[in-house]
Amino acid sequence: MKKLSIILNLFFLSLTYLYGQNQEEYSKIYTKTFLETSQKDYKKALRTADSLFLISETPMFKAKSLMLSATIYKQIGETKKSVEYAMKAEKIIDGVDDLWLSKIDGFLASQYRSLELFDQSLNYINKSREVIKRLNNPKIERQMMGFVMQEKAYYELGAKDYKKSIEALKKSQEYFDTSTQNDYEFLTAQNEQLFGLNYFNLKDYEKAIAYYDLALKRLDEMPDNFVKALVYNGYSEVYIDKKDLKKAKKYLDLAEGISKNIPNIELKKVIYETSQNYYLLQQDFKELSKVNLKKDSVSEQIAENSKAFIRDSYTHLENKNRDIERNVKSKNWIIFVVGFLFVAGMLFFLVYQKYQRKKFDKVNQTLKDLKRTESLKVSNIAGEVKENVKLQNDGIIADEEEPIIVSSYEKKEHSSIMTETTEIMILKKLEEFEKSAEFTRNGISLSCLASSCKTNAKYLSYIINNHKGKDFNNYINELRIHYIIEKVKKEPLYHKFKIATLAKEAGFSSQSKFSTAFKKVTAVSPSQYFQHLQSAS
Structure with missing residues (x-):
């Protein structure tokens, strides 16, 4: 078909x-x-x-x-x-x-x-x-x-x-x-x-x-299109802020009606976020839970698509850089070999020319001194041998005087894993990340955060381990726990939420993982902590 x-x-x-x-x-x-x-x-x-x-x-x-x-x-x-x-x-x-x-x-x-x-x-x-x-x-x-x-x-x-x-x-x-x-x-x-x-x-x-x-x-x-849906969603956002729930729901329904017929997941995500705000204000936790699930599903799909693209692009870039590096090394090796052969050829030519000249001079000398005694010939031969030895010694001394080249790798063997500028840049990016709520996004990974910080996973892992005193997973979990604690402290509405809802809000995939991380950070379980918080207020 x-x-x-x-x-x-x-x-x-x-x-x-x-x-x-x-x-x-x-x-x-x-x-x-x-x-x-x-x-x-x-x-x-x-x-x-x-x-x-x-x-x-x-x-x-x-x-x-x-x-x-x-x-x-x-x-x-x-x-x-x-x-x-x-x-x-x-x-x-x-x-x-x-x-x-x-x-x-x-x-x-x-x-x-x-x-x-x-x-x-x-x-x-x-x-x-x-x-x-x-x-x-x-x-x-x-x-x-x-x-x-x-x-x-x-x-x-x-x-x-x-x-x-x-x-x-x-x-x-x-x-x-x-x-x-x-x-x-x-x-x-x-x-x-x-x-x-x-x-x-x-x-x-x-x-x-x-x-x-x-x-x-x-x-x-x-015809209905994504821009019209965004306009209706915009009306709804305004009326939610103005606490006019009737008008907010009217425009939210219109936006959702168009969104259902349009396969645009970015649009769906925007509308789900508005729905969350509406049902939170309405205190309709049943509908809020349903919308949370839908939004999480769409967000995961968007994150996975983005992560796959960035991962593939990074792999392609690495392969390209590797090919370039390999080509550069090959070219450098060829240049070195050609240069070595050229220098060796020139030295051979100069030595050979010198040898021929001496040989020619020796023959002329022999012809002129034909009548000299055998002892004089021996003396001439001894002089020639002495000269050759001198030539050889001269060559050895020249070789010894050539400078010893130390590779950049040897020089940097004891240097830091990265430059101080790079380290400061990554720390600044992490500070911005900690002020945002990006860490609550389900499925966030080291490679994804590294890409956002415009660095690689190795550098980022090093910074988190050395400056934050923990690995990536514990770092993210700690940010999430502090985030949800602040939410509960500042917004009394959150006291009514179930632990499972708070876990999803913080970005955890399950209540059990949330509870484990919470206890690790605060030394008490979530239920104990929130009960204490309510009794204190």
Whole structure:
């Protein structure tokens, strides 16, 4: 059936291209697949994207179809496949079409941002800017700079610099307003949703609602999509903060209704987080427990996809570095051998030349002194032997005077495992990590944290062991226990939670593991501790 579906897709799509590929028709299929089909049936959307690729005749169409697949994989949380398709597209279009190259760089910036690899994200943002400068088309430059500044806004939002994010959005919208974008309404609605989210984080609820209203007016004319779901979710967040539970539930239901029909796990995670806040405020612990399970499942899936991508990328980078190192060593060895042979050849030539000259001088001397006595000849021979011995001695002395080279490895044998700068950098990253609640994420690993700290597992393990006085697992467990204790102390609502709920909130996979870790840190069981805390209050 799958093969038949692909064949039928190819047949109907090929009718559109019977007399050559048509940019307008291609864009219609592309837009419909992205905005409609992918929101309802992502498998069908992927088949359409594959079909578009197979019938594409030019690098631009091939790259565009690959980016359609990359975008769909991004929506369903398949990070690795999404980046792979985008990089294939980048390779095809590089040197062919700067417009699409800048779009692809912008997309990769977005992917690395979602993985919280902000340096790589910023690198692709800057790369996209450089490509845009080469376009020499003011209209297209404005259009593309709108995309770049929108991605910059996402970047600043991820870094929690909401004012900078708003400034980037203003610039993005200025570019969109002066360009001739076919999907202007959708892009503007995206910006308005982001304006709303930033103002919500700044606690300016009136502006947040005003921007959500503007976005919804544009989106009402379009099929349900992830941006509309985010707008409804934004309304719900505002009304939760304002303690208006009736309106909060209304918009939360609308967001969930769209989310159920869209295979976008990042969207689901955002909505589940809002649901948690709603049910916590409602004190509906039964529903809160259900949402916690759903959110944990989605978070684990996202974390696993991200971890797999980072792990594979790290392995690829290690292999690449190993190959480079091996090639460098091979080249250095070849250079050493060639250099040695050259020097040896020159020395041999000089010695041989000297020997020949002496031999020639000796023959002339013998001819001139033909009448000399045998004793004189012996004397000449003895002189020659003496000269040869001197030559040999000269060579030995030269060899002895050559400097002894000590390898950098020997010099560093007793040095520290890392530089002081690296050590300070990792400690600073750990301090930021401890202030966040990232350690409550279920499934966090040493390699994942090392990637977040922009270092490797060996260095991070060394820092934790030497500066924190414990191994990685005990370090994370201790952070989690202190976190949940502070929660219970500061928020009386947590007194009503069961131990199992508190365990999940802290990031533990089971109540028993939580209890074991709790007792190890506090010397008492969780139930004893919380009973004492309640009696004391």
